[in-house]
Amino acid sequence: MKQPYRVLDAKQTGDEASSLRDKLSRLVIGQSEAIEQIVDVYQMHVTGLAAPGRPVGNFLLLGPTGSGKTRTVEALAQALIGNPQAVIKIDCAEFQHSHEIAKLIGSPPGYIGHRETHPLLSQEVLAQHHSEALKISLVLFDEIEKASDALWNLLLGILDKATLTLGDNRRVDFSRAMIFMTSNLGATEMEALNAPKLGFERHWRAEKPHEQLDGKISRTGIAAARRKFTPEFINRIDKIAVFKPLDGADLSRVLDIELAQVQQRILTSSSGKPFSLSVSESGKRFLIEQGTDIRYGARHLKRAIERLVVHPISNLIATNQVNSGDWIEADFDRVSKCLLFTKRTDGRAPAVVVRRSRERSHISTAAA
Numbered sequence: 001m002k003q004p005y006r007v008l009d010a011k012q013t014g015d016e017a018s019s020l021r022d023k024l025s026r027l028v029i030g031q032s033e034a035i036e037q038i039v040d041v042y043q044m045h046v047t048g049l050a051a052p053g054r055p056v057g058n059f060l061l062l063g064p065t066g067s068g069k070t071r072t073v074e075a076l077a078q079a080l081i082g083n084p085q086a087v088i089k090i091d092c093a094e095f096q097h098s099h100e101i102a103k104l105i106g107s108p109p110g111y112i113g114h115r116e117t118h119p120l121l122s123q124e125v126l127a128q129h130h131s132e133a134l135k136i137s138l139v140l141f142d143e144i145e146k147a148s149d150a151l152w153n154l155l156l157g158i159l160d161k162a163t164l165t166l167g168d169n170r171r172v173d174f175s176r177a178m179i180f181m182t183s184n185l186g187a188t189e190m191e192a193l194n195a196p197k198l199g200f201e202r203h204w205r206a207e208k209p210h211e212q213l214d215g216k217i218s219r220t221g222i223a224a225a226r227r228k229f230t231p232e233f234i235n236r237i238d239k240i241a242v243f244k245p246l247d248g249a250d251l252s253r254v255l256d257i258e259l260a261q262v263q264q265r266i267l268t269s270s271s272g273k274p275f276s277l278s279v280s281e282s283g284k285r286f287l288i289e290q291g292t293d294i295r296y297g298a299r300h301l302k303r304a305i306e307r308l309v310v311h312p313i314s315n316l317i318a319t320n321q322v323n324s325g326d327w328i329e330a331d332f333d334r335v336s337k338c339l340l341f342t343k344r345t346d347g348r349a350p351a352v353v354v355r356r357s358r359e360r361s362h363i364s365t366a367a368a
Contacts, residue, residue: 029246248292329343
């Protein structure tokens, strides 16, 4: 007998949301929970079920520095718009005093310099990256806990009614905007939870499985946010994502992505000497060792890459030790305790090497 009903799979996502999830997962490492929250909100927007009269989504991103909060918003811009810089970023550290709000909304009529003031949050600014295919704005308020009360009051209106009134009484519509706010609140407590005791990391990890630890970190971050922010602010947030400190496996994947970006910089540099760069496994382990710092997360790894890879490479270019089409390999030298750069000579034509290096860079980015 034919069943009169069919069970539906409400956990299945559409093609656009699935594609966005895949792209973000390649660009953002170790923060699957935050990615899922962003994808969920975006799917509601795509299907037309986002709450009317409000922004597409209001997100509070919590976690230690270097865990990927700002990177996630830039990755979203890259995945949706094709440009990681297509983010309207407001550094709240620059708006700790009430009078500085004029830079955001413009000066009222009658004030000196009124016509010369260009507000940072005008409708034109929001729409600068819109296209026929996608009309969405990404707005990032970085280190929101440093904002003045005047900025808080502006934010409450934006988060609740998707509206901002400029100094000249023009209205700015945020109903096509995704609002992100980052904060390091609770970071010290999170790092203390994540730090291995007395160096016995293996036993510590066994005693505290990832699920249990991640739950404690999330609760710690949210509790810190509730202590700092008022209930009316918390109630206007759609999703609170707590970014976990990155572990060794996460940093290894971040390293692959960063090295792929270094390769792209080499290929597009103004030196006119595109060449291929590869780092051996021992070289990667050395970079991970030098770039691991629980306080600064992936940012410390990026600094290690700049210091130990990019700067030496720039010296090689400036002294004409490398030429277009060369294949350079960086390997860890146990004697000098640093990276040793060697040139591979396999007789291939420069154009072939450059093409292969582009392919390798593309593959590395996709696989990371």
